[in-house]
Structure formats: structure tokens, C-alpha cells
Amino acid sequence: MRSNRRPYQGPRTQLVVSIDIGTTFSAASVCILQPGTPPVFEEILRWPKQANPDAKVPSLVYYDSSGKPRCFGAETDSPDTKAEADEEGWIKAEWWKLYLRPDYLPKIDGIEIEIPELPPSRTVDDIFADFLEYVKGQLQVHVTSSHGNGESLWNSLYRNMDVVLTTPNGWEGRHQHRMREAAIAAGLVIRGTQVKFVTEAEAAVIYTAESGKINDWLVEDEHLIVCDCGGGTVDITGYRIQNVSPLRLEEMSYPRCYLAGGVFVNQAAKIYLMERLSGSDWDDETTIEHAMQSFERNAKRSFDGKNTFMTVELGGSKGDIKRGIVRGRLKIQKADMISFFEPSIQAIIEGLQETLHEGGDVANKIIIGGGLSNSPHVFSQLQKWASDLGLKLSRPGGPIEKAVTSGALSWYLDASVSSRVAKFHYGTNVAVPFDRNDPEVACRESEKYQDVLGEWKIDGAWSEIVEKNEKIKTGKEYSAWFHRPFTDADELTVSMDLYAYRWSRPPRFIKDPGCNMEKDGFLHLCTVEADLTSCYTAAPYSTARNKKGQRIKYLQARTLKGVESVPHY
Ligand SMILES: Nc1ncnc2c1ncn2[C@@H]1O[C@H](COP(=O)(O)OP(=O)(O)OP(=O)(O)O)[C@@H](O)[C@H]1O
Ligand SMILES: [Mg+2]
Known part of the structure; x- marks a missing residue:
């Protein structure tokens, strides 16, 4: 990314990595800083057992009954692994990042937070450490395999590498402290000072600005709002553009964080499915899990708010007309689909309204990103809300999944945000x-x-x-x-x-x-x-x-x- 970056001025070669642990997906990038050479950012694009190369890998871990991690990320997705997990009684850890959430985040109407239980012998801190250790292994594979002298580079640099970890807006010092301890426990760093933190939303806005996709919006003294609609959290921050080149941003209001991301759409859908299938031939855990996978892959991602119904696959070819099941597929009516998304959409709109208002109602440009913003229904609702108020809303799209880790490396090198607003x-x-x-x-x-x-x-x-x-x-x-x-x-x-x-x-x-x-x-x-x-x-x-x-x-x-x-x- 960005070839016009100035040559690195530091005295010696240095390794910097950034890791974005998301509620549902994680990513990592690497930068080897060499004196006199413009820094180049490299995303990890191949994670073990990925069907297609992708910068994002599921934040999933399977544990065996002794609490030992058995497989991570895309490895958990293979049918062989699933069969082995069933046979051996492995337990899946998912959405575990949310166990670190602060208890003071605002409550969202219509969302009851129910996060899947952690494996009995592991705490959220242990899972963070296990996952970071897995990521460290992949960083090592990347550096050693993609550079001619990779092995000696890694061996000479990794002990002193700096690690940028990204967090939601709502995470405070004590949450960062726990992530830092996890990085030490993972063997990712030796000293706590090697770990730096930047918010996911801030990293995303830096990347988006540098990508050239919002050049028209980058005008000195103008205001921007960035809204990252992720899997777990919706993070919203307002900025004033102090300077365009080099980019200098100033926070206009304190950064907001809502537990209203994409997983809560799934949570609502799961409750609905369990009720709809209760007492039927499909009323069992395996079928519900299968139906939720189908919902995640298709119904959730393609629902645009206009489809009269969506279907999810239950398996088999049987039907039950009274329940709306035809050839093993269950129909979900439009109104029900809308209801799954509604609390998240309302939280996003309220957060944007408050951010606009607290920033003095001077911003009129909103950048949205994060997985949930890819939903045609969510995006169209936000567009409608914005155009009713005369606001411009853009989803820069493209390789947005790289946004957070690349933006985090830019943040490390450039310190683009010069002032922040105290949240408390x-x-x-x-x-x-x-x-x-x-x-x-x-x-x-x-x-x-x-x-x-x-x-x-x-x-x-x-x-x-x-x-x-x-x-x-x-x-x-x-x-x-x-x-x-x-x-x-x-x-x-x-x-x-x-x-x-x-x-x-x-x-x-x-x-x-x-x-x-x-x-x-x-x-x-x-x-x-x-x-x-x-x-x-x-x-x-x-x-x-x-x-x-x-x-x-x-x-x-x-x-x-x-x-x-x-x-x-
Ligand atoms: N087209 C789509 N329609 C609806 N939801 C989508 C679509 N694409 C992705 N998502 C949802 O986006 C979420 C993942 O987004 P993202 O990768 O930004 O989150 P994350 O980084 O894992 O979470 P967080 O940053 O909140 O910790 C998932 O819930 C996924 O279902
Ligand atoms: Mg994220």
C-alpha cells in the first residue's frame, strides 16, 4: 500500500506487525522497516486450510476436553475437522472477544447479549493468548516464506518486533492491559512496551483516506464520521480534517461503541428458528446449527429489505407446509428478516445522530465499513436515513478487510491523529x-x-x-x-x-x-x-x-x- 511513503529514517531494520482480532474474523499485516527504504505493508493472505486466499480468517478455536487448542481459523471449517471435533468431543470457542467487553457499554433496545459459553477450562485471556500464538506462527510463516533471507530476518527481528493491536472504541486501559498480557503469554512479545494499541475505527479511517477512495472528501477543516459496523461492535468516531497531506485528523467527539454488530442479527435469527422449529422433526441442535450456517452464508448476506421471503436450509428433502418448510428449506418472511436487523440499524443511526450532534452538527460526510455494512438491507436503510437528512454516506468498499491492519501500520508510522477527545x-x-x-x-x-x-x-x-x-x-x-x-x-x-x-x-x-x-x-x-x-x-x-x-x-x-x-x- 502507498508507494509514496517516505523512506524509513530509523537506525536499524525493525519488524512491525498489526493484528486485528475481530469478534468473527481476524487479520494480520507485516511491515519490515529498512533504513532508507519506503515501508511496504504486507497482509497475510493465506491462512492454513483456507479454500480461497483471504485476508480474514474466522476467530474460531476448537479445544479438546483437556483444554488444549486443536485447530484455529479456517481449519475449523473443514468437514474433516468438524467430523473429528464431533467424534472427539471438541468444543468450539466463538465470539470470545466479547467476553472482554466493558460492562458500561450502552444497552441496545432489542438486543439481549448472550455469548456462547467458553470451553470449561479456558478463560477469555487464555483464548486471546492461544489465538495470538496461532497468529504469531502465521506471521513467522509469512516472513520466512516471502523473503529470500526470510528465516534469518525473522530470527533476528522477532524478539524486538513491535505489535499493534486494534481494539473497539469502547475498550479501556484495563482491557488493553489484558490483551497485552495475552500477547506476552502467547510469546508474541517479551516486553509489554512492544505492544501498542489503536482503535479499529481509527485504523480504518486512516487506511480509507490513504487508499485514495475518498479524496474528494479530504478537505481541510471539513468533518468526517467513520462508522465501523463489525461482527460484535459498531464503533463510531467523528473527525475534523486538520491537514490533508500529511493526513492529520482531530477527534470531534468521544468515540462511541455499541454491542450491536452482525452476530446479534444471528442471535435474533437463532432464537426465531428455535421457536419456529420447536416440537418439529427439525427440533435438534445439529439442525439448528446447520440452519444458522445457511442463514449466515445466504439469507443474512443477500437480504435487501425487499425480498418477500428468504429461505434457510434445514437439510433433507422433507417438508411441513404448515411450518413453511418445503423440501428441507424453511421460509422466513420479510418482516421477520427485518426484525433481526432492526436493533443494530437503530443503534447505528442513534450513534451517528449523537456523534453528529456532539460534533456541533457540522459533519455531513459519513464513511461506513465493517462486515455488517455489506448487508444490502443495512446499507440501504442507512443511505435512506442519510439522504433524508442531506448527509453523504459512502461505503468505500474494495479490500476493506485490509483496512484495519494496514491502517494500524500507517498509524504506527505516521501518528495521523493529533488530538483526541477524552471519553471520560x-x-x-x-x-x-x-x-x-x-x-x-x-x-x-x-x-x-x-x-x-x-x-x-x-x-x-x-x-x-x-x-x-x-x-x-x-x-x-x-x-x-x-x-x-x-x-x-x-x-x-x-x-x-x-x-x-x-x-x-x-x-x-x-x-x-x-x-x-x-x-x-x-x-x-x-x-x-x-x-x-x-x-x-x-x-x-x-x-x-x-x-x-x-x-x-x-x-x-x-x-x-x-x-x-x-x-x-
Ligand atoms: N453481506 C453481508 N450482509 C450481512 N452481514 C454481513 C455481510 N458480510 C459480512 N457480514 C457480517 O459482518 C460480520 C463480520 O464483520 P467484520 O469482519 O467487520 O467483524 P469483526 O471484525 O469480526 O468484528 P468486530 O470488529 O466487531 O470485533 C459478520 O457478522 C458477518 O455475518
Ligand atoms: Mg472488526
Whole structure:
């Protein structure tokens, strides 16, 4: 991709890979950076046992009863594997990415999240690690087989390679942390710092802009909305184009994430099929699974909203006219087909409306991508909605499946997004003086305590470091000063809890009086520890209420690296 990329300026050859683990499909790309040579991106286009070369491979793993992974990706699709899986009692892990979902994502009307159970002995973190190990093997095969000196290249570079992992908009620091740990457990990287994160939507918009397909839309100061309608999530972000060449984008509103992707269309269809077939000759698990495969291959993908009915294959040649089954095929009427898609379409439209509105209603161009946007019905509904509002909607199409991993490599090289909007308020809990005249403090009298210098205090007050919707410049440090008293006898390690607050206005206290749980809307991000010994030895003594000690002022800072927020002292 993009031959006009500038030659790599780094001092030595470096390997960078990007991996997009999707709910239903995954992909990976490689770039070998050689000093003085323009970087070239290579997608992995051949995965084991693929019938046709394809950049995307199913995010599926079969486990045996001891919890050992037996086959991955397209290998799971072969009839031989399926027969072996049945015989040996292997268990299929699918849609497992969604087990990592944050619990604060908005609830979508009409969608009850029911994700297939994980194999008994594996956690979602284990499956991430197993899948990443499989991808690592394929990256190795790609590098060693597609370069003359591939084997020595791989052996000399893989230990220090950087890995860009993509995530939905809704994933926060702790989800990234778990993915990073999985990458280490998979042997993909040795150090956590080798793993970087970018959102799937951001990678997709960078790729789309670079592909030349939306050149007319790339005008300085104009606004764009990108909407990735994937298998699990719908991710929507609004951007302002700061600069066209080199591309510089600025987030206009905080990135949204909805659990409303294509798998929920299948979920609704499966519930419907089970009801329709209940008590019939076709009422068994194998037939339902077969029918769902047929639905996924045909009915779901070709339904355009106008077909009076679609059919799914149940198998055999029997019929049951009353149930609408003819020669082993079940008819699904148009209205029922529409109902499977409706919650996802509504979630996409609401998300787009909110993004437009929060960005000041200045955007009028929308790029949609992701597998679900290929549905003729979904696309026509979105087009209709957009044209009613005078908005332009484009599905750049083409090899969009490469969009995320190629865009992630561009992101790694170019840092095209220069500022982001804080999705949450970020801050910490601090102690405040106990004040009997302040009703919100007085009601916490039972929690008051004397600090080491003898002052009466209450813990758990909110102290903000970054405000929600604030524009955050990439690489800029956001910091706040905090004070804490110590005496010579005290332990000089401090720990601070970092929180995000979701709603518009954070309350003064993180917890209700006498309550151990954080109030609704707070998310505990992490606990940071720091040794303040050097600050203590440098600070002057002060005496309060006959106690001698020091009040140390220390700085807590967060930097935005990619889409990660990195805390440090
Ligand atoms: N023509 C089509 N019509 C309807 N749905 C489609 C069509 N083509 C693909 N899909 C659906 O798109 C989904 C896969 O999209 P995609 O590959 O973008 O998702 P993913 O990357 O696996 O998921 P996510 O990014 O949400 O984790 C599947 O649910 C698939 O059924
Ligand atoms: Mg995806």
C-alpha cells in the first residue's frame, strides 16, 4: 500500500506487525522497516486450510476436553475437522472477544447479549493468548516464506518486533492491559512496551483516506464520521480534517461503541428458528446449527429489505407446509428478516445522530465499513436515513478487510491523529478536611480520621485530572499536584487509584456515605504506586498539632500514547 511513503529514517531494520482480532474474523499485516527504504505493508493472505486466499480468517478455536487448542481459523471449517471435533468431543470457542467487553457499554433496545459459553477450562485471556500464538506462527510463516533471507530476518527481528493491536472504541486501559498480557503469554512479545494499541475505527479511517477512495472528501477543516459496523461492535468516531497531506485528523467527539454488530442479527435469527422449529422433526441442535450456517452464508448476506421471503436450509428433502418448510428449506418472511436487523440499524443511526450532534452538527460526510455494512438491507436503510437528512454516506468498499491492519501500520508510522477527545472524566480520590458545616462532608462523620499531622480528614473526594470531552493532544502530559503528609516513621510508598467517570458531571465523592462500592458511573482504572523517598528527603519539615512531619507535594501525570492513557509519577 502507498508507494509514496517516505523512506524509513530509523537506525536499524525493525519488524512491525498489526493484528486485528475481530469478534468473527481476524487479520494480520507485516511491515519490515529498512533504513532508507519506503515501508511496504504486507497482509497475510493465506491462512492454513483456507479454500480461497483471504485476508480474514474466522476467530474460531476448537479445544479438546483437556483444554488444549486443536485447530484455529479456517481449519475449523473443514468437514474433516468438524467430523473429528464431533467424534472427539471438541468444543468450539466463538465470539470470545466479547467476553472482554466493558460492562458500561450502552444497552441496545432489542438486543439481549448472550455469548456462547467458553470451553470449561479456558478463560477469555487464555483464548486471546492461544489465538495470538496461532497468529504469531502465521506471521513467522509469512516472513520466512516471502523473503529470500526470510528465516534469518525473522530470527533476528522477532524478539524486538513491535505489535499493534486494534481494539473497539469502547475498550479501556484495563482491557488493553489484558490483551497485552495475552500477547506476552502467547510469546508474541517479551516486553509489554512492544505492544501498542489503536482503535479499529481509527485504523480504518486512516487506511480509507490513504487508499485514495475518498479524496474528494479530504478537505481541510471539513468533518468526517467513520462508522465501523463489525461482527460484535459498531464503533463510531467523528473527525475534523486538520491537514490533508500529511493526513492529520482531530477527534470531534468521544468515540462511541455499541454491542450491536452482525452476530446479534444471528442471535435474533437463532432464537426465531428455535421457536419456529420447536416440537418439529427439525427440533435438534445439529439442525439448528446447520440452519444458522445457511442463514449466515445466504439469507443474512443477500437480504435487501425487499425480498418477500428468504429461505434457510434445514437439510433433507422433507417438508411441513404448515411450518413453511418445503423440501428441507424453511421460509422466513420479510418482516421477520427485518426484525433481526432492526436493533443494530437503530443503534447505528442513534450513534451517528449523537456523534453528529456532539460534533456541533457540522459533519455531513459519513464513511461506513465493517462486515455488517455489506448487508444490502443495512446499507440501504442507512443511505435512506442519510439522504433524508442531506448527509453523504459512502461505503468505500474494495479490500476493506485490509483496512484495519494496514491502517494500524500507517498509524504506527505516521501518528495521523493529533488530538483526541477524552471519553471520560479522569481523576483520583483524595482526602479533604472534615468540615461540620458542609452537609455533604458532615454526613460522613463516621468516616473521619486524623492524618499523621493530626488534621481531621475524610477520604474519597473526587479530584479531576482530565475533564470529559477535553481535547487531548497526543504525547502531551496531563498532570495534577497532590499533597500528602508523612512523618519519619511512615512508609514512603504512596498508592493512588485512578478512576474514570462516565457521565457529564462527577459528584464530589466517589462513594456514598458508609458504602464500599463506587457510585454508578465510576470505573476503577488502575492503582499506581510510587516511592516518594527522594521527595521526602528534599522536603522541609513542618510541625502541626505537635507532630513533626512533612507535607509532600507530588505530581501525578498521564500521557496519551496512541489510544492508551499512560499514568506515571
Ligand atoms: N453481506 C453481508 N450482509 C450481512 N452481514 C454481513 C455481510 N458480510 C459480512 N457480514 C457480517 O459482518 C460480520 C463480520 O464483520 P467484520 O469482519 O467487520 O467483524 P469483526 O471484525 O469480526 O468484528 P468486530 O470488529 O466487531 O470485533 C459478520 O457478522 C458477518 O455475518
Ligand atoms: Mg472488526
